[in-house]
Amino acid sequence: MSRGRALTAVGVCILVALVGVIIALAAPSAPSAEQRARDVAESLRCPTCVAESVADSQAPVAIAMRALIDDRVHRGDSPDQILSWFRRQYGEGILLDPGASGIGILFWVIPVAIVIVAALGAAGRRRWRLATFLGAAAAALILIPLLTPGESPAVVAEEDQVDGIDLLTSAAEAHPGDLDLRRGLADALASAGRSDEAADEYAAAYRLDPGDRRIALDYAGALITSGRADEALPVLESAHARYPDDAAVLLLLGTLLDDRGSPRGDDLLRRYLELEPESALRDAVETRLVAPGPPASSGTESG
Amino acid sequence: MPPATIGLTLQVLAVASSALVxxxxxxxxAPRWRPVAPVAExxxxWAVIATGALVFAAVVLVEIALVTRDERLGFVTVVTEDALPTFYRITALWSAMDGSLLLWSLVVAIVSAVFVARVPAGVGRSAGAALPIHTAALGATLLSFTTISLVESPFAADAAEQAKPSPLLQDxxxxxxxxxxxxxxxxxxLVPYILSLVALARGHLDEVWRRSTHRWTLVGWVLLTVGIGLGAWWSYAVLGWGGYWAWDPVENASLLPWLAATVVLHSVGPRTRGPSWRRWAAITAGLPFVLVLIATFLTRSGVVASIHAFALSPVGGLLGVVAALGTGAWLILAILRGRRLDPPAPSAASSGAPWTALRAGRIALLLVLAVVLVGTVAPTIVAATTGATVSIGPPWYGRTLAPLAVAVLVLMAVTPxxxxxxxxSPSTVAATAAGAAAALVCGIVVRDVGTVVTTALAVFVTVTGGRRLTARALRPTTVGSVVAHIGIALSAVAIVAGGQSTVAERTLAIGEAARFGDVDAVLVSVERVDDGRTLTARARLVVSTDTGSSEAAPELRYYPDHAAVLAGPSIDSRLGGDVYVSLLDVDPDTDSATVRIASIPLVPWLWGTGSLVALGGAICLLPARRGRTAARSGVEEARNEPVRAS
Known part of the structure; x- marks a missing residue:
């Protein structure tokens, strides 16, 4: 390859690389509100820590400051506005990158001065123009952030709904014997109002650990909510056998039996009142005990 | 005899022995003593070697007491506790100020002894004077550090003095x-420093000097690379804040000598000596240790606030004096005698692009060093002189160092x-094309200028480096430098890309899901375990990204005896990066957990590329094969170093 051709080839390559740089520079990705808040928090020193930014610290002050930053970002304040607010409140020392005013200007000038002095000193007389040019270029690069105007505030709404149920379903399918995953999935289904499916998942969890009080209760609760109270009875009976003095089991089982006119329901509810004399449900339970048979609005409170 | 008495006796003897040196x-x-000079030498x-042996004995004594938990030594009760495993008992020596100073005097004494044992008699003798400079400098250094370690001796530690060692160091x-x-x-x-003093004082240096400086600097550089890398990895894997470098003064204190050593390697290396290498080499060889002295003073005296600092102590003043003397001696010699090491008048062969590029590279590295030094020291100076508080943190370093780092990378790519x-050559054109293609792809996919530039340069460095490795009869230094340079270039990509992380913090109830930047996560369960020594809260989450879903189990460990909380982040490393999950808080009443999830690109690469850098340095230490290679290397050296013969 001749020298001329090689030079042309390298030139073309450099042009291609520049296109890559320009594409990256032209990226229209406006930072999300969350990213914006994080950038601000990263530029602030946690006042009560050593060498930690507000973004990384778990100190109470830092947590409070993060909340404040979130707030202001969502109100539409620009990062510069928020930073200068903090500087007014806490002084120059709160900024991890000192602003170009007051004593902070030193930290803009010193690096530039170091670069220029080194460039001038190193090059000797013959090449001083080149050296000054390089020095000036490096200095300009360091100073660029000072000259670029602050980004215009733009609030980006982003409350992406994530389907945790899908995530948990696939995880639970991958590990069918995992109690925590089953229970997590069932909880998620129950709070989404899909109590029928929740009941099935609780059933799976219940099979894995029939002795777990919480699973038994949640399982029964889901069965009752989805209108399958009869299936809930044996679950509660076995929980009652295991935890005879558990208030929540007493209440739930007592109510169910009472609904079915069984006198044992009353016994269980009385036992419940003995155990929980301060219960908020006391009045409702007492009404039930006085009036035989199911009242108009039968409670299916799961305790 | 109680161990404290034996230990103090050993330390006093070590001080006496270094005074003898x-x-x-x-x-x-002195003219009166001149006749005894050979005996004195x-x-x-022998006194240097004796000092090493005495300090070693003292360290062994402390270690035995630590491992057997000999409570007669106050230091042992201060830094260990019953439940501590043996490994952490051994390492407990350097978990407090006094022990770490003893360890420091041990490594200095060992290096001195090895150096003395390898130097032929009369090498350090300055022309005209009978003063063996290197022995004097060694003696002064040993005397300083054995004395400091005696002033703050672990054998004199008061059992009730300090709190227990931080559980952070035992994790x-x-x-x-x-x-x-x-x-x-x-x-x-220390050795290049002493050699620098010798060369400046004598106004002369030779091939033995060069080899010795190169080798010692290289060994130190490899150790520093590994040490800094392990520190960064530990910080990332344990602290739970999702970063590995905080620009803390003590971290900078380890980076400064590393940068200076890199400059030295590029001043005395077999290929990198330019026409005026003698002056560069003689002066810069002293810089790493001067920075070590300054950094030791800054970080061990409590002058600069740092997470790594121990409590204030009386040795601060002593460290300051030692740093001032050590720096002063080197600085004065460099200013007064540096010019004497000028090369002969530059000939046509001595100027030219390669040497200019090399010099520019060294200067760029020194500029990085200067900027880091300013960032480390200036806030303290500003506070002391004006009373104003200025904080210098990651954003400042990032903004200021980025252009210089690009300059270093460009020069590193081009100079070889x-x-x-x-x-x-066609292969160079091909490498440029590969770099350009990488830049284009990266620009479209990642859309971050820093990543585009570093990736293009890294591809270029890797391709051209690979091309150099295909040559026949390679010398270890060639292989090593190529490997180290590729490691640096790829590390730069990993570091810059890592800056593109997304971080979010959410409080989740069990079964609740949320989006954390690029990551979806759902809280599966929360549990608490009390094992007597620690109280652990553990959350289980299912996290999912574009590349698949997995489980995370971050922990929060509370040590009641120390009133300290330690994060146990859960790190899921994938090819493209880490999903870094840390548990911030657990609410036992509502069964909810506050979780922070960071998605950090390319970090897992950094541990590998960092190892490449250290490996490259280690390869350079391998002996060159005799025979054809040696003959070739002789030719190569002659070609690369037009003004060496003098």
Whole structure:
């Protein structure tokens, strides 16, 4: 390859690389509100820590400051506005990158001065123009952030709904014997109002650990909510056998039996009142005990 | 005899023995003592070795007491507790100020002894004067550090003095070996420092000097690289804040000598000596250890606030004096005598692109060093002189160092090719094309300028480096430098890309899901375990990204005895990066957990590329094969170094 051709080839390559740089520079990705808040928090020193930014610290002050930053970002304040607010409140020392005013200007000038002095000193007389040019270029690069105007505030709404149920379903399918995953999935289904499916998942969890009080209760609760109270009875009976003095089991089982006119329901509810004399449900339970048979609005409170 | 008495006796003897080294070097300068000079020199050498042996014995004594938990030694009860495993008992030596100073004097004494044992008699003798400079400098250094370690002796520690060692230091094996590696690396820089003083004082240096400086600097540089890397990895894996470098003054203190050592390697390396290498080499060889002295003073005296600092102590003043003397001696010699090492008048062969590029590279590295030094020291100086508080943190370093780092990378990519004097070979054009293609792809996919630039350069460096490795009869230094340079270039990509992380913090109830930036996560369960020594809260989450879903189990460990909380982040490393999950808080009443999830691109690469850098340095230490290779290398050296013959 001749020298001329090689030079042309390298030139073309450099042009291609520049296109890559320009594409990256032209990226229209406006930072999300969350990213914006994080950038601000990263530029602030946690006042009560050593060498930690507000973004990384778990100190109470830092947590409070993060909340404040979130707030202001969502109100539409620009990062510069928020930073200068903090500087007014806490002084120059709160900024991890000192602003170009007051004593902070030193930290803009010193690096530039170091670069220029080194460039001038190193090059000797013959090449001083080149050296000054390089020095000036490096200095300009360091100073660029000072000259670029602050980004215009733009609030980006982003409350992406994530389907945790899908995530948990696939995880639970991958590990069918995992109690925590089953229970997590069932909880998620129950709070989404899909109590029928929740009941099935609780059933799976219940099979894995029939002795777990919480699973038994949640399982029964889901069965009752989805209108399958009869299936809930044996679950509660076995929980009652295991935890005879558990208030929540007493209440739930007592109510169910009472609904079915069984006198044992009353016994269980009385036992419940003995155990929980301060219960908020006391009045409702007492009404039930006085009036035989199911009242108009039968409670299916799961305790 | 109680161990404290034996230990203090050993330390006093070590001080006396290092005083003898100094005396043996200085006394023969007086005309009255001149006749005993040969004897004095031998006495000096043996006294250096004796000092090493005495300090070693003292360290062994403390270690035995630590491992057997001998409570007669106050230090042992201060830094260990019953439940501590043996490994952490051994490493407990350097978990407090007094022990770490003893370890520091040990590594300095060992390096001194090895150095003395390898130097032929009379090498350090300055022309015209009878003063063996290197023995004098060794003696002064040993005397300083044995004295400091005696003033703050672990054998005199008061059992009720301090709190227990931080559980932070007992959580990860990397923390055990990170400090001694750094200390050893720092201590190795003592030899180039002393050689620098000798060369400046004598106004002359030769091939033996060059080899010795190169080797010691290289050993120290490899140790520092590994030490710094382990520290960064530990910080990332244990602290739970999702970063590995906080620009804390003590972290900078380890980076400064590393940068200076890199400059030295590029001043005395077999290929990198330019026409004026003598002056560069003689002056810069002293810089790493001067920075070690300054950094030791800054970080161990409590002058600069740092997470790594121990409590304030009386040795601060002493460290300041030692740093001032050590820096002063080097600085004065460099200013007064540096010019004497000028090369002969530059000939046509001595100027030219390769040497200009090399010099520019060294200067760029020194600029990085200067900027880091300013950022580390200036806030303290500003506070002391004006009373104003200024904080210098990651954003400042990022903004200021980025252009310089690009300059370093560009020069690193180009200079080896210029040194090969191949001109624009087809392989170079091909490498440029590969770099350009990488830039284009990266620009479209990642859309971050820093990543585009570093990736293009890294591809270029890797391709041209790979091309150099295909040559026949390679020397270890060639292979090593190519490997180290590729490691640096790829590390730069990993570091810059890592800056593109997304971080979010959410409080989740069990079964609740949320989006954390690029990551979806759902909280599965929360549990708490009390094992007597620690109280652990553990959350289980299912996290899912574009590349698949997995489980995370971050922890929060509370040590009631220390009133300390330690994060146990859960790190899921994938090819493209880490999903870094840390547990911030658990609410037992509502069964909810506050979780922070960071998605950090390319970090897992950094541990591999960082190892490449250290590996490259280690390869350079391998002996060159005899025969054809040696003959070739002779030719190569002659070609690369037009003005060496003098």
């Amino acid at each position: 100094l005396a043996a070097a200085v006394l023969p300068a 031998r006495v000096g050498r 990860h094996p990397a923390m055990g070996v990170h400090p001694p590696l750094l200390y050893a690396g720092f201590a190795c820089m 090719l210029l040194l090969d004097r191949r001109g624009l």
